[in-house]
Amino acid sequence: MSELFTALIIDDEPDICELLEMTLNRMGVQCTTANNVLSAKTLLERKAFNICLTDMRLPDGNGIDIVRFIQKHTPQLPVAVITAHGNMDTAVESLKAGAFDFLSKPIDLANLRTLVKNALASNQLTDDTAPKTQSRLLGESPAIKQLERSIVKLARSQAPVYITGESGSGKELVARSMHERGPRANSPFLAVNCGAIPRELMESEFFGHKKGSFTGAHQDKQGLFRAAEGGTLFLDEVADLPLDMQVKLLRAIQEKAVRAIGGSAEEPFNVRILSATHRNLEAEVAEGNFRQDLFYRLNVIQLNVPPLRDRKDDVALLTHHLLQKLAADMQLDTPKISPAALNELERYSFPGNVRELENILERAFTLCDTDTIESHDLQLKHDAILTENLPTSSIPVISHYERALEFPNIDDYLADIEKDIILGSLEKVRWNKTMAAKELGVTFRSLRYRMQKLGLEED
Numbered sequence: 001m002s003e004l005f006t007a008l009i010i011d012d013e014p015d016i017c018e019l020l021e022m023t024l025n026r027m028g029v030q031c032t033t034a035n036n037v038l039s040a041k042t043l044l045e046r047k048a049f050n051i052c053l054t055d056m057r058l059p060d061g062n063g064i065d066i067v068r069f070i071q072k073h074t075p076q077l078p079v080a081v082i083t084a085h086g087n088m089d090t091a092v093e094s095l096k097a098g099a100f101d102f103l104s105k106p107i108d109l110a111n112l113r114t115l116v117k118n119a120l121a122s123n124q125l126t127d128d129t130a131p132k133t134q135s136r137l138l139g140e141s142p143a144i145k146q147l148e149r150s151i152v153k154l155a156r157s158q159a160p161v162y163i164t165g166e167s168g169s170g171k172e173l174v175a176r177s178m179h180e181r182g183p184r185a186n187s188p189f190l191a192v193n194c195g196a197i198p199r200e201l202m203e204s205e206f207f208g209h210k211k212g213s214f215t216g217a218h219q220d221k222q223g224l225f226r227a228a229e230g231g232t233l234f235l236d237e238v239a240d241l242p243l244d245m246q247v248k249l250l251r252a253i254q255e256k257a258v259r260a261i262g263g264s265a266e267e268p269f270n271v272r273i274l275s276a277t278h279r280n281l282e283a284e285v286a287e288g289n290f291r292q293d294l295f296y297r298l299n300v301i302q303l304n305v306p307p308l309r310d311r312k313d314d315v316a317l318l319t320h321h322l323l324q325k326l327a328a329d330m331q332l333d334t335p336k337i338s339p340a341a342l343n344e345l346e347r348y349s350f351p352g353n354v355r356e357l358e359n360i361l362e363r364a365f366t367l368c369d370t371d372t373i374e375s376h377d378l379q380l381k382h383d384a385i386l387t388e389n390l391p392t393s394s395i396p397v398i399s400h401y402e403r404a405l406e407f408p409n410i411d412d413y414l415a416d417i418e419k420d421i422i423l424g425s426l427e428k429v430r431w432n433k434t435m436a437a438k439e440l441g442v443t444f445r446s447l448r449y450r451m452q453k454l455g456l457e458e459d
C-alpha cells in the first residue's frame, strides 16, 4: 500500500487502542484515536478518514451511535464495530445500522488485517476505480429501482445478505450484481446450488480435502470457500442443506476459517457469503428443518426480489431486451411482437418469473414463421393468464365439459384441476405445506399424499 490511509479508532481502553494502532500502522494506515462518542463525532466532522473502527461500549454512548452518525454524514466511510465475544446480537444490529463489518473480542489480528484491507478497498470505490458495471438487472418499475439502490448500498458492506424471491425471479442476478459493484469485483463470484451437491460429497465440495483422506481422494481438492478467496460465495437454495452440513457451515462462518477433510489445520478465508432460496426459510426453521442459529447468521440483511407479476411495467422492457439478445445469439434480425401478444404477456402470471419469460420468448421465436411474434406463438398456459385487465364481458367462460374433452379421460382432467389448486396454494405460501394444507382445508398427511399422487415434488 503506497498511499497513506487514515483511520479513526474509537475505544476507551488504551491497550486496545494501542494494539489497533500498531497493527494499522504496519499496514501503512495513520491513526487518530478518540475515547468517547462526543470527541469521535467532532473528529468525524473536522477530518476525512478512510476507515473507522469503534468499540461497542463507550463511556457516553455506543458504537451503533457512531455507525448511525457516519451513515448520516459520511456514508462512504466504512465503519466496523468491535463487539464483546460471542455477542452476535450487537454485531447484527450494527450491520443492520450500516456497519461495514464487525470484529469480536479478543481481537484476532489476522481477521483485523483482512477487515482493514476489505474496508480500504471499499473506501477506494469512491474514486475513479469504482466498478463501472452496467446494471444487469433490467426494469424501470419502482420495485426494481429500489432493489437497485439497495444493491449499490449493500455492495460495499461485508454483511451477509439473504435474498428471497420466487423461482426464476432473479435472485442469482441480484447476488452477482452485488458482487460486481463492490470491492470484491476482481475476485471470484462462485454460485453453488446447495440442493444439487450429492450429500456424501458436500463437505469436500465446501471445505476441500487432502489427498488420501478417503477412498477416491486421489489428489488435494480446494473447496469452494478457498476457491472463492477474496470474493463472494453465493449459496443458492440454502434451505436444501442437510442439518449436519448446516452445523459445519455455521462453524466455518463463525470462525471465518475452514479445515479441509484430512487437513491438520484450519485455514482462514476472506469470503463474503450471500444466500438465497425460493422457500420460506422462517417456516423451515419453525418446522425444525433449518437451524435457527445459521438462519440468524445468514439473514442479517434480507432483500426480496418481487415476482414478475407484481412488476408488470417491466414485462415490455424485458421482452424487447430478451428478443434482441436471442436474435443476436442466433445472428438473426430481432423479431417484432404484436400488441396483442405483448398484452397477453402483460396479463400472464409468470409462475416461473423472468426465466419463464425467457423460455416463452425463445420458443415463440423458434415457432414464429413471420417477422412478428403473435399470441399463438407464445403458447401461454391459459389458466395462468390473469383476467383482471379484461372487461368482464370479454372474460371467457370456461366450460368444464369442453375442457374435459381435451383430456384422455375425466380422471386426468380432475387430477389436472387438483394439481392446479394445490400448486396455486403452495406458490402462495412459498411451499409451506402446513400452511397450504390449512388453507385448502385438508390434513398435512392428506396434502402430502395428494402431492405424491400428482407427482408434485419441490424442485
Ligand SMILES: Nc1ncnc2c1ncn2[C@@H]1O[C@H](COP(=O)(O)OP(=O)(O)OP(=O)(O)O)[C@@H](O)[C@H]1O
Pocket (backbone or CB within 6 Å): 136, 137, 138, 139, 165, 166, 167, 168, 169, 170, 171, 172, 173, 174, 236, 277, 278, 354, 355, 358
Ligand atoms: N431484472 C432482470 N433483468 C434481466 N434479466 C433477468 C432479470 N431477472 C432475472 N433475469 C434473468 O432470468 C433468469 C433467472 O434469473 P436467476 O437465475 O437470477 O433467478 P433465481 O431467482 O436465482 O432462480 P432460482 O430460484 O431458480 O435459482 C436469468 O437468466 C436472469 O439473467
